[in-house]
Amino acid sequence: MTGRLQDRVALVTGAARGIGLAAARVLAEEGARVLMCDLDEEVVRSAADDLRKDGLIVQAVKADVSDQASIARAVENAVSAWSRLDILVSNAAITDDTPFESISAERWHRVMNTNLDSVLYGAQAAMPHLRRSPCASIVNVASIQGLRGQPNSMAYATAKGAVVNLTRCMAVDFGPLGVRVNAIAPGYIDTRMAMMHGNVHEHQTDWFQDVFIKHGRLPLRRPGKAEDVAGPILFLASDDSRYVTGQVLVVDGGLTCTY
Numbered sequence: 001m002t003g004r005l006q007d008r009v010a011l012v013t014g015a016a017r018g019i020g021l022a023a024a025r026v027l028a029e030e031g032a033r034v035l036m037c038d039l040d041e042e043v044v045r046s047a048a049d050d051l052r053k054d055g056l057i058v059q060a061v062k063a064d065v066s067d068q069a070s071i072a073r074a075v076e077n078a079v080s081a082w083s084r085l086d087i088l089v090s091n092a093a094i095t096d097d098t099p100f101e102s103i104s105a106e107r108w109h110r111v112m113n114t115n116l117d118s119v120l121y122g123a124q125a126a127m128p129h130l131r132r133s134p135c136a137s138i139v140n141v142a143s144i145q146g147l148r149g150q151p152n153s154m155a156y157a158t159a160k161g162a163v164v165n166l167t168r169c170m171a172v173d174f175g176p177l178g179v180r181v182n183a184i185a186p187g188y189i190d191t192r193m194a195m196m197h198g199n200v201h202e203h204q205t206d207w208f209q210d211v212f213i214k215h216g217r218l219p220l221r222r223p224g225k226a227e228d229v230a231g232p233i234l235f236l237a238s239d240d241s242r243y244v245t246g247q248v249l250v251v252d253g254g255l256t257c258t259y
């Protein structure tokens, strides 16, 4: 560890598990104090306990990113604990594979609210503090589904596509205020989100193994791990990317570079 984020304060949403947890760990290992928030209070608290046992400075709070007041409280928690905020990782999201014929207005709005509105709410709450930071960075976790179409993914992919362009719009508006905004677009990553109905892991199915591994549709020949995404998040959060804003960093093992 090089202490690249020494003395900085970060807030990571959806940090109980998966990519959010891996990001919280890597930011804390680089010296940041990290507020981990998640809807799943028990799991996020226990994850934070584990990181503290490794000597990392983290706290955990329950927050629902789809609720503007809840995410605003989480931001205030971070600032009251550590008196500043430098990094916001808007990562929490839900998956959805409802076919077009059966998606209800309620489900559509739920996905938009959790996966898209949350990114705006997080930025709105964080900006007054980020503007005061000399090294402010927002990292939004989108998806390659925000760059391509996929069967039965209208709600999820539309929300992620909007996160991509919201990232660009924020970069334009926040750049003059000294706040960089970038997005990560992960591909197939082994987390709970990749579990299909009936607790089958998508990446262990015959079709995934045949198409993506055996027949080579996935150039790096393996699904990603949460830790594979955490490094790129750290890059965008740190000064290593100080002249990068409004960009989408695809982390997909090469999936979208072929067809």
Ligand SMILES: NC(=O)c1ccc[n+]([C@@H]2O[C@H](COP(=O)([O-])OP(=O)(O)OC[C@H]3O[C@@H](n4cnc5c(N)ncnc54)[C@H](O)[C@@H]3O)[C@@H](O)[C@H]2O)c1
Binding pocket: 013, 014, 015, 016, 017, 018, 019, 020, 037, 038, 039, 040, 063, 064, 065, 066, 091, 092, 093, 094, 114, 141, 142, 143, 144, 185, 186, 187, 188, 189, 190, 191, 192, 193, 194
């Ligand atoms: N796993 C993949 O293959 C993949 C691919 C592309 C993009 N992503 C994106 O990466 C991000 C992280 O996903 P993951 O794979 O780690 O999934 P995950 O399901 O393992 O973790 C998501 C976390 O978000 C939390 N969460 C859900 N709704 C919330 C809410 N309303 N408020 C607060 N927390 C909430 C969950 O409790 C969970 O801990 C998401 O934005 C997801 O869309 C994942």
